[in-house]
Amino acid sequence: MSAKTNSNEARLNERLGAGGFRFTPQRQRVYDVLLQKRDHPTAEEVFIRAKRAMPEISHATVYNCLDALVQSGLARQVTLERGATRFCPNMEEHCHYYCDACGEVFDVALTGDSPLLPRPKGFKIARYDIAVHGVCADCAAKAKK
Amino acid sequence: MSAKTNSNEARLNERLGAGGFRFTPQRQRVYDVLLQKRDHPTAEEVFIRAKRAMPEISHATVYNCLDALVQSGLARQVTLERGATRFCPNMEEHCHYYCDACGEVFDVALTGDSPLLPRPKGFKIARYDIAVHGVCADCAAKAKK
DNA sequence: ATTCAATTTAGAACAATTCTAAATAGGCGG
DNA sequence: CCGCCTATTTAGAATTGTTCTAAATTGAAT
Missing domain, CATH: 1.10.10.10 (Winged helix-like DNA-binding domain superfamily/Winged helix DNA-binding domain)
Structure with missing residues (x-):
């Protein structure tokens, strides 16, 4: 071990x-x-x-x-x-890029300050999840052909 | 009508x-x-x-x-x-606050600049979803009692 | 009016998740 | 170490959420 x-x-x-x-x-x-x-x-x-x-x-x-x-x-x-x-064992602050074409998920670290989010009065934030949808570089290249 | x-x-x-x-x-x-x-x-x-x-x-x-x-x-x-x-018919830029206690969902407009997200090279962003989890004001008050 | 493809329908099928009841295992006080 | 109590695990059933299927209908374009 x-x-x-x-x-x-x-x-x-x-x-x-x-x-x-x-x-x-x-x-x-x-x-x-x-x-x-x-x-x-x-x-x-x-x-x-x-x-x-x-x-x-x-x-x-x-x-x-x-x-x-x-x-x-x-x-x-x-x-x-x-x-x-x-499920994802990466507990660093990061967001998920999801390729709608191939389904792959990429972790991308959130550098520096967290995005400034307005929030409802009194809401106690436990965590937030940012998911970005789109098409990854590989799939974009394939689609262009 | x-x-x-x-x-x-x-x-x-x-x-x-x-x-x-x-x-x-x-x-x-x-x-x-x-x-x-x-x-x-x-x-x-x-x-x-x-x-x-x-x-x-x-x-x-x-x-x-x-x-x-x-x-x-x-x-x-x-x-x-x-x-x-x-499903949500609000197409303005907004994020979702979700109360883990009562399940209610709040739309909150994203004011000004979108959060600056680093992104993988070549990734074509179609849209992004920001979900904030936590406890809403009402549920937080109830829990305190 | 005719035609072709998109849409709708009921219900079956499938997929993801949760529940159930019984067996097992861990930790704790004696 | 023993017995007890609770958490956990297990197989499988049940439930929930979503998709598929085949036939009927509808809509738009000839």
């Missing part, structure tokens, strides 16, 4: 605890899956990947684990379009 | 045409439903409301109409959370 894996495990343990959740092998596995390939997988994709090293894991558990990770501040839930929700 | 309704109908007709769609009574009805109560209804809610004046309208038609409106630039599709997609 690498030092990197160790530190991820430590953070997982700590954050789950802070969120009132237990550390379980399934949650560790699901978190690993998110960290290993940061391509904004759906719950179904996470399920498939998680099964590779833990074949007996169930669908409901994957949802439970993902929810626990989201509530513990270790992952974000991303809803870009109708259909399956995606 | 009021002058207001007339102008909405004219715009609907024009925009549908520009988008390559036909004007139909069902599309008019669905658009009316969106305009009459701007509370970000789900497709199911639109279906129920549309039925009141058009009892024979079907589920599939409501989806078809909503998609036509979205593609014609007359409505926006809003995905704030897992579960049903919502």
Whole structure:
């Protein structure tokens, strides 16, 4: 086990605890899956990947684990379009560029100040999600041909 | 029929045409439903409301109409959370405040400059959606008690 | 009027998510 | 270490949201 894996495990343990959740092998596995390939997988994709090293894991558990990770501040839930929700372990301030042509999702860091948003009086902001729709460079090039 | 309704109908007709769609009574009805109560209804809610004046309208038609409106630039599709997609006829630049406690959605106009977003090279932006999650003033007050 | 494609319809099918009840596992006080 | 209590996991059923299908209808353009 690498030092990197160790530190991820430590953070997982700590954050789950802070969120009132237990550390379980399934949650560790699901978190690993998110960290290993940061391509904004759906719950179904996470399920498939998680099964590779833990074949007996169930669908409901994957949802439970993902929810626990989201509530513990270790992952974000991303809803870009109708259909399956995606998950993202990048907790830096960033926005999502979504290519309507190929479906790929790009994280782009929000540099400097957060966008200045007016807000309803008294509203307590927990987080915000910025989704940008359009066509990525590759797809734009293909379309031009 | 009021002058207001007339102008909405004219715009609907024009925009549908520009988008390559036909004007139909069902599309008019669905658009009316969106305009009459701007509370970000789900497709199911639109279906129920549309039925009141058009009892024979079907589920599939409501989806078809909503998609036509979205593609014609007359409505926006809003995905704030897992579960049903919502629809919004407000085409001004605005962001959505979503109360995680009561589920209410508030439109807030984006004043002045759009937030400056860095973007991937070559990405052609079609539109962007800003969703702010948190707790609205009412729910925050209730929670404090 | 005729024709062709878009649209609508009811209902089936499918996909995503949540629920259920029973089994298991963790942490804690004794 | 034991027993207890609660959280978690599991398989599968159930529910919800969305899309598909095939046939009938409608609309626009000849």
